[in-house]
Amino acid sequence: MGSDTRYESAIADKNGASTRAQNRPYYTPVGNEEAVFRAAYRQGLSIVLKGPTGCGKTRFVEAMAHDLGRPLITVACHDDLTTADLVGRYLLRGDETVWVDGPLTRAVREGAICYLDEVVEARQDTTVVLHPLADYRRQLPIERLGVTLDAAPGFGLVVSYNPGYQSVLKDLKDSTRQRMVAIEFGFPAPEIEESIVAHEAGVGRETAAALVRFGQAIRRLETGGLREVASTRVLIAAGRLTAEGLSLGEAALAAIAGPLTDDATVGRGLAEMIDVYLDTGTGAGD
Incomplete structure (x- = not known):
């Protein structure tokens, strides 16, 4: 051929x-x-x-x-x-x-x-x-x-x-x-994960810390609607989106909440958590 x-x-x-x-x-x-x-x-x-x-x-x-x-x-x-x-x-x-x-x-x-x-x-x-x-x-x-x-x-x-x-x-x-x-292997301690997210995403420590806190909150959830918990990988992806100018809420919805579930109810719950943990005012019903 x-x-x-x-x-x-x-x-x-x-x-x-x-x-x-x-x-x-x-x-x-x-x-x-x-x-x-x-x-x-x-x-x-x-x-x-x-x-x-x-x-x-x-x-x-x-x-x-x-x-x-x-x-x-x-x-x-x-x-x-x-x-x-x-x-x-x-x-x-x-x-x-x-x-x-x-x-x-x-x-x-x-x-x-x-x-x-x-x-x-x-x-x-x-x-x-x-x-x-x-x-x-x-x-x-x-x-x-x-x-x-x-x-x-x-x-x-x-x-x-x-x-x-x-x-x-x-x-x-x-x-x-x-x-x-x-x-x-497990997920690293918060201070280590923050440094990883900051380095890999090219964001400040405050942004990295906020994303890690949100990720840890998801890991504590007990629900069948999540495909997996929030990995360090998705936190880095969210950080990279913020480095491109997206707000924390937009980045978290796109890179964390979206990939983790297809369940509408769970998705609304994650959006509410984004408002609480990232203080973004995205609105769960938007």
Whole structure:
């Protein structure tokens, strides 16, 4: 078809982006997570990051890869992710059929850190391929090639998921869990979260503090109408909107309340909370 190169690029873009940051990604530790990660990595142990959406797991991995001087290959897992997407497949190039490595195989060959984001979204028969990599063997069998690759020095396997979001049908297999060191993540303490929002959104500390107070109030709610609680990510998004000239109320409605619920009643309740916590006078019925 004359488009094999473009197709191979599309496979790489879909299934694994390799990055090597020039400057350290901004990350503020909230506990001993950096020390645990470094110790596990030095011992060749695989790592599972557990915590809510938008709490900084991906940024943490980026910062650790930078500190360790390793390239990072990230895979956003999804329902249709197959073993071939991770390991590789044969593609037609002109009159020849050639093998193209998947992101996991590239990481194994190059000694990169492979990060599987939201790993439980992938099918369980796909994640089983991780087992010989995640234990003492540190090997990747490639059945289509009839070879078994030993992980190059520097290779690391990191996966993440949100235990409070996935259903029982989308949980991490016990046989996978017990091959990994777990690092628990939560939302940072208010003063740390304020500094993160201020830095990432480019807003003043007062604006950041107001958004964090509002986010914490949402996290204390007990209602079934919220898809998730307010993450640090949505607070940063609201801050960025205010940096572009929107009022706090407009920014909070668009970046926090809107993404968190489709329920009209809950939405009105969040609008009322915006008036209370951000003192904006937006009006719940506007």
